[in-house]
Amino acid sequence: MTISVADYARECAAQGLRGDYSVCRADFTVAQGYKYSAEEQAVWRTLCDRQTKLTQRLAHRSYLDGVATLGLLDKIPDFDAISEKLRKLTGWEIVAVPGLIPAGPFFDHLANRRFPVTNWLRTRQELDYIVEPDMFHDFFGHVPILTQPVFADFMQMYGAKAEDMIALGGDEMITRLYWYSAEYGLIQEAGQPLKAFGAGLMSSFTELQFAVESKDAHHVPFNLETVMRTGYEIDKFQRAYFVLPSFDALRDAFASGDLAGIIARFKGQPALDPATV
Numbered sequence: 001m002t003i004s005v006a007d008y009a010r011e012c013a014a015q016g017l018r019g020d021y022s023v024c025r026a027d028f029t030v031a032q033g034y035k036y037s038a039e040e041q042a043v044w045r046t047l048c049d050r051q052t053k054l055t056q057r058l059a060h061r062s063y064l065d066g067v068a069t070l071g072l073l074d075k076i077p078d079f080d081a082i083s084e085k086l087r088k089l090t091g092w093e094i095v096a097v098p099g100l101i102p103a104g105p106f107f108d109h110l111a112n113r114r115f116p117v118t119n120w121l122r123t124r125q126e127l128d129y130i131v132e133p134d135m136f137h138d139f140f141g142h143v144p145i146l147t148q149p150v151f152a153d154f155m156q157m158y159g160a161k162a163e164d165m166i167a168l169g170g171d172e173m174i175t176r177l178y179w180y181s182a183e184y185g186l187i188q189e190a191g192q193p194l195k196a197f198g199a200g201l202m203s204s205f206t207e208l209q210f211a212v213e214s215k216d217a218h219h220v221p222f223n224l225e226t227v228m229r230t231g232y233e234i235d236k237f238q239r240a241y242f243v244l245p246s247f248d249a250l251r252d253a254f255a256s257g258d259l260a261g262i263i264a265r266f267k268g269q270p271a272l273d274p275a276t277v
């Protein structure tokens, strides 16, 4: 782990991130501290109700299978209770964090089958889109697929590989790969309609529709090297969405692609502009 909690806390405060990083443990986790107001519970239900209507239509089957396995989403989740369920299904658990955490510790959690979930929720003014990950994004977007064995294994492999790539100086490039697949990936299987896969889309009412249905969304066939070279911004709609032909294509690219070679050739070079890839 390269950055200390204290330094990261200062950086986040400077950037205006909302979480309270002063109470983090060394691995950036905190206690969930389950005490949410009636208003927060109401916002949670509203978010789940309206987003579920969209995901039924626009999300890839793997995600929807996960939602079915997870079961009721009628109140803000108790992380310990969910962890107990996940441990039985796929050996994963969820841990509470104050918000965005650095890539190193984030991937270290994944490599150990722990998924970091933010412990605070967006407000009613941010139902459609929020610029930093909150509990709705982390939970509703990422946790369902962790109930599915194939994806559960893949996410762990992601964490483990990412740590190796960070050691080679590939921090930015491996993060882009995570970004354009786990967060904003689309899938179009042969003869099927375009579907959303990434968690950043699952949790945004406006961006999910934009990414899948808008003529203005820039869809690019998934290519490992291009993805690892393309820059991104976290606080606006993405200017490129990479489209996988199948989930297996992602797993194969990850398992047998020459990640280390790509990092050696392109690290430190300016990022490609997502608008023109």
Ligand SMILES: C[C@H](O)[C@H](O)[C@H]1CNc2nc(N)[nH]c(=O)c2N1
Binding pocket: 097, 099, 100, 101, 102, 103, 106, 107, 116, 117, 118, 133, 138, 175, 178, 179
């Ligand atoms: C690895 C990459 O930087 C990625 O965006 C990570 C970083 N830290 C995170 N931290 C939290 N809490 N949630 C996330 O989804 C992520 N994503």
Ligand SMILES: N[C@@H](Cc1ccccc1)C(=O)O
Binding pocket: 128, 129, 130, 131, 132, 133, 134, 137, 183, 199, 200, 203, 204, 205, 234, 235
């Ligand atoms: N924009 C996402 C949240 C998010 C922010 C940053 C990174 C990933 C996801 C949403 O509205 O749900």
Ligand SMILES: [Fe+2]
Binding pocket: 133, 137, 138, 141, 142, 183, 199, 200
């Ligand atoms: Fe995320």
